[in-house]
Amino acid sequence: MVGDLSGLSDEELMLRYRDGDVAAFDVLVRKHRNGLLNFLFRMTRNRTVAEEVQGDVWLKIHRAASRYEPRAKFTTYLYTVAYRQCLTVLESRANKIKPAGVDVETMERQHGFPGGHDAPAWTNPERAVATDEQLRRLQREIDDLPEAHRAAFNLYYREGMSCAEVASVLNLTAKEIKGRLAYARRLLRERVVG
Amino acid sequence: MMDCSAYKELSGLRPEDLSPDEASSLRGHLDRCDLCRSEQLADEELLALVDRLPTLESDITAADVRRMDGLESSLAEEDGARPAPPARRWLPVLLAVAAAAALALLIVPGRFTRGPDPAPQRLKGAGGGDVVPASLDLQFSVEGGAADGGRVIAGADGAAVSRDRGLLFGVQVEGKGRLSLFEIDPQGAARALMPSDHATWSRGPSGVLTLTDAAGQPLAYRPDGPPGAYRYVALMTDDAGRTPGPEDVATLRRGGDVEGIELLASDEFEVQWTAGDERGSTGP
Numbered sequence: 036m037v038g039d040l041s042g043l044s045d046e047e048l049m050l051r052y053r054d055g056d057v058a059a060f061d062v063l064v065r066k067h068r069n070g071l072l073n074f075l076f077r078m079t080r081n082r083t084v085a086e087e088v089q090g091d092v093w094l095k096i097h098r099a100a101s102r103y104e105p106r107a108k109f110t111t112y113l114y115t116v117a118y119r120q121c122l123t124v125l126e127s128r129a130n131k132i133k134p135a136g137v138d139v140e141t142m143e144r145q146h147g148f149p150g151g152h153d154a155p156a157w158t159n160p161e162r163a164v165a166t167d168e169q170l171r172r173l174q175r176e177i178d179d180l181p182e183a184h185r186a187a188f189n190l191y192y193r194e195g196m197s198c199a200e201v202a203s204v205l206n207l208t209a210k211e212i213k214g215r216l217a218y219a220r221r222l223l224r225e226r227v228v229g
Numbered sequence: 230m231m232d233c234s235a236y237k238e239l240s241g242l243r244p245e246d247l248s249p250d251e252a253s254s255l256r257g258h259l260d261r262c263d264l265c266r267s268e269q270l271a272d273e274e275l276l277a278l279v280d281r282l283p284t285l286e287s288d289i290t291a292a293d294v295r296r297m298d299g300l301e302s303s304l305a306e307e308d309g310a311r312p313a314p315p316a317r318r319w320l321p322v323l324l325a326v327a328a329a330a331a332l333a334l335l336i337v338p339g340r341f342t343r344g345p346d347p348a349p350q351r352l353k354g355a356g357g358g359d360v361v362p363a364s365l366d367l368q369f370s371v372e373g374g375a376a377d378g379g380r381v382i383a384g385a386d387g388a389a390v391s392r393d394r395g396l397l398f399g400v401q402v403e404g405k406g407r408l409s410l411f412e413i414d415p416q417g418a419a420r421a422l423m424p425s426d427h428a429t430w431s432r433g434p435s436g437v438l439t440l441t442d443a444a445g446q447p448l449a450y451r452p453d454g455p456p457g458a459y460r461y462v463a464l465m466t467d468d469a470g471r472t473p474g475p476e477d478v479a480t481l482r483r484g485g486d487v488e489g490i491e492l493l494a495s496d497e498f499e500v501q502w503t504a505g506d507e508r509g510s511t512g513p
Contacts, residue, residue, distance in 0.1 A: 061291035072287040082285070089287065093294045167405070173278050192279055198246045217238045220272055227278065228271045 045109030053103045060100070064093060067110070070194055071117055077189045078121045080178050088124055092117045107203060110196065114204045118186060125182070173227045180219055183207075187215040188223075231258040236265050241272045363404030363493035367463040368437065369500070370397045395449020396500060398422075398440040398461070400430065406465040406493045410440070411478050415457035419475040422450065422461075452502055460499050467491035 040048060040062050051059035071092065075085035095116050180188060183205065190201045191212070198216075202209045231254040239251055247255065259266050400408065408430060410423040423430070423440065430438040431445045440448050452459055464473055464481060471489045473481065480487050481495070 057291070057295075060294075064289065064291040064294065068287040068289050069284065072289075073284050076285055086287075086289075089289060090294070090297065093289065093291075094297055097291075097294045097298060169278055170281060173275075174282060177279075192276065193282075198242065213238050213242065216241065220241050220275065221237070224268070224271045224275050228274050 046105035365494035367496040
C-alpha cells in the first residue's frame with residue numbers, strides 16, 4: 036500500500052486521506068514528523084513541550100481531514116497550524132517553559148571531546164573545539180532571537196521553505212520576511228562569526 | 230544600480246527566491262563592493278554552521294494520532310469533560326509506543342554492568358548521517374604490561390594488578406559531555422580521580438582518551454588504600470550541569486537523579502589490588 040503512495044505529492048496524500056485512505060496519512064506523518072518536531076523544538080526550546088505540540092498539530096490535521104482542500108502547499112498548512120499552536124502554548128506558559136536540560140548538541144558526534152566550563156585542560160584538536168564553541172554559541176544566539184525572527188530564520192534556513200511559504204505561515208509579507216531574515220543573519224553573523 | 234542596503238536584504242536568500250533582475254543586481258553589486266563581498270563570505274560561513282546544527286528524530290506515527298483521537302473521544306463521552314490538557318495527553322501514548330527504544334534525547338541511564346547495550350536511538354547529524362547517542366567505555370591497562378605505544382588497550386577482565394605497577398586508564402567515548410572518573414575503595418568510599426589539577430585526558434592515535442600528565446605521558450595510578458577490591462567508575466554528564474562529586478556517585482550508580490547533573494553515559498570495572506608480587510583476581 037505504501038508503495039502505491041510513494042509517488043504522490045503531499046497534497047495528493049492528504050486528499051487520499053480525506054477520502055478514506057488511512058495509509059496516506061501515515062506516509063505524511065512519517066515524512067514530516069522530524070522537520071515538524073525540530074521546528075517546534077527550536078521555537079519552544081523544550082523537547083517535552085515540542086513533542087506535546089507536535090501531537091496536537093497532527094491531531095488537528097487529522098480531525099480537519101474531512102474538510103481538507105489544497106489551497107496552498109501542505110507544508111504551508113502544516114507549519115501554519117504548528118506555528119499557531121506553538122504561539123498558543125508559548126503565550127499560555129509565558130516564562131514557565133524552560134530550555135531543556137539536555138540539548139541536542141550534547142548528542143552530536145564530534146571529533147574531539149570538549150570539556151565543560153570548569154573542566155581541566157582537556158587535550159583536544161583546536162579546530163574541533165573552536166567549531167564546538169561556535170555551534171553552541173550559534174544555537175544560543177538563534178534561541179535568543181526575537182520569536183518572529185527565530186521562526187522566520189528556522190522556517191527558511193532549516194526547514195527550507197521559500198520566502199513566500201514562510202510569509203504565509205507567519206502571516207506576513209514576503210518583504211517583511213526578507214527583512215527579518217536579513218536582521219537575523221546580521222545579528223548572528225556579528226555574534227557568532229565575528 | 231543596487232546599493233548596500235538593498236543588497237543586504239536580498240543576500241543570503243536562495244536563488245529561487247530572487248527574480249532574474251534581483252539576482253543580476255546582486256552579482257553586479259558584489260563585483261563593486263568589498264564590504265558586501267566580505268559580508269557574503271561571513272554569511273556563507275554562518276549558514277555552513279547552521280547546516281551543522283544537530284537535529285532531532287521523532288517517532289510519532291499516524292496510528293498514535295488516531296489512537297489519541299479515539300482516547301480523547303472516549304474520555305469526553307465518559308466524563309462529559311473537556312479533553313485533558315496537552316501536558317498530559319500525549320505522554321501515555323508516546324510512552325507506550327517508545328517502550329523498547331528511548332526517544333531521541335532522553336537520558337540514557339548509566340550502564341553499571343558490562344554487557345551489550347540496547348540499540349541506541351539514533352539522531353540525525355548535521356550532515357544527515359546517523360549520530361550515535363553518548364556512550365562510554367572505560368578501559369585499563371597495566372603499567373609495564375600490554376601497552377602499545379602509549380595506547381591503552383582494552384582491559385583484560387581477570388588480570389591481576391599488582392601495586393608495584395600502576396593502572397593506566399583509557400576511555401572510548403561517543404558524544405559530548407563532561408568526563409569524570411572516580412575510585413570506590415573496598416569500604417565503599419568514593420573519591421574523584423578526574424577532574425584533577427595533575428592530569429588530563431589525551432587522545433591517542435586510536436582515538437582512545439588516555440589519562441596523562443600535562444605533557445601527554447600516560448599516568449600510572451595506584452590507590453593509597455590497602456589491598457582489596459576497588460571499583461573505577463567513569464561518568465559522562467551534560468556540559469551544562471555541574472561536575473559530579475564523590476557524594477553523587479552512589480546515587481548515579483543506582484540510577485537515581487542528582488540535581489544539577491544529567492548522566493549521559495557511564496562505565497565501570499573492578500580491580501583487585503594486590504600487595505607487591507601477590508596476585509589475586511579481578512572481575513568486571
